[in-house]
Amino acid sequence: MALVGCGSAAPAISISNQQLSERVDTSDDWIRSRTGIGARRIASADEPLTELASRAARAALDHAGWAPGDLDLILLATSSPDDLFGTAPRVQGALGAMNAVAFDLTAACSGFLFALITAAQYIATGAVRRSLVIGADQLSRWLDWNDRRTCVLFGDGAAAVAVEACPVSETGLLGFRMRSDGSRYACLTLAQTDGRETLLPGVSTQKGGFAPIFMNGQEVYKFAVREVPQLLGEVLAATGTPADQVDWLLLHQANQRILDAVADRFAVPHERVLSNLAHYGNTSAATIPLMLDEAVRDGRIQPGQLLASSGFGAGLSWGAALLRWDGPRG
Incomplete structure (x- = not known):
């Protein structure tokens, strides 16, 4: 598998440490000295993950010199999809890559590397010749913006890598x-809330929803x-x-x-x-x-x-x- 193209997309909105300190009890010095972070990009209310991922994917296709129809596989590594049933197919549709199968892979911050390794296995079997591996997350939607322990850390963005079959001696x-x-697992979670809904007398079911990142x-x-x-x-x-x-x-x-x-x-x-x-x-x-x-x-x-x-x-x-x-x- 050779790595032959890349592309990225980030929201236009950038929020500095100083701006964040106007909302929570923190400071630029406190954040920088502990994390190295000075600012983060935050997606607007009208900027879904699908849009960011599709922009990054198009940039990677252009860099590799591929047409959307050249793709066999699209893997989207994300923990913040627009749709829990899967966002990769929406990216496939936005690209017009109708020859590609597309699905999400969830492994949080390990997701891109796990997805890249997964794509390599499909390529190694000969089932796939060309693939896009996309890492995209919009964790701003799952933050408690009043919790300075987490809200200072995360930002939104997307990037993609184009990979294709090659001789073993040239593998990337x-x-x-x-x-x-x-x-x-409890060290870092975006967990389901413990909501309940009465379905029938004596019968209750879980109510969907997620707590902020812990x-x-x-x-x-x-x-x-x-x-x-x-x-x-x-x-x-x-x-x-x-x-x-x-x-x-x-x-x-x-x-x-x-x-x-x-x-x-x-x-x-x-x-x-x-x-x-x-x-x-x-x-x-x-x-x-x-x-x-x-x-x-x-x-x-x-x-x-x-x-x-x-x-x-x-x-x-x-x-x-x-x-x-x-x-x-x-």
Whole structure:
């Protein structure tokens, strides 16, 4: 599987730490010193996830030089769909990609990496030749904007990567690992509310609805700085790749301290750690492809370079992969 195109989309509205401090008891210094975040993009009331995901998908198609009809598969990694029955088919329809099967994959902040690995398996079997893998989330709709522990962290965005079949010797997915630990699920949740509705005398049913995002930040931080370097180390060892041969660390953009801790573990200079947290915050499944697209467009990531990547978050779930960027094949 070769990575041959990318694209992204972000809402126009940007809310700075200073603006947020007018609503909740916080400050720019407090947020930056603990997270590295300076602002976040927030979707307007008239900007659904489908629109963001479709814009990112079109940009990736254009970058790869593909027509919508070239697609065989669309995977949408999201935890905040416009429709719980699935938003990927709506993206497929918006693109006019009528030859592609489309479905959602939910794994929170690990979602994009899990979806990319899933697409690779379809390609490896020969069932799929070309796929779009989209990471998109609009968690602003599920935040308690009066809770300074969570509302300062998250933003909205979407990004996509175009992948296609290639000879094994040219693959862009050199190795990967995935993990889940449901015993720690309560550390980060967007849980169903315990609503009840009387259906008949003596018979009640659950009433649909979700509580705002809850996060035990301290536990999630400890989980990430412990588990992510270990899993990345396993991938590098399995592929026989010394850390000094990795061109870039492309990690889930959750917290700058986590990014720096992983870099220190592998003695990777901080200037080789890709980060756009300051401008976007944590966009969940969108963070990795959003950062990838930014670094490809500005020339930092060049064809043939190696990217050590990891996604981690709710579930708890985490994954790691060693990627090689190819770029458009003309």
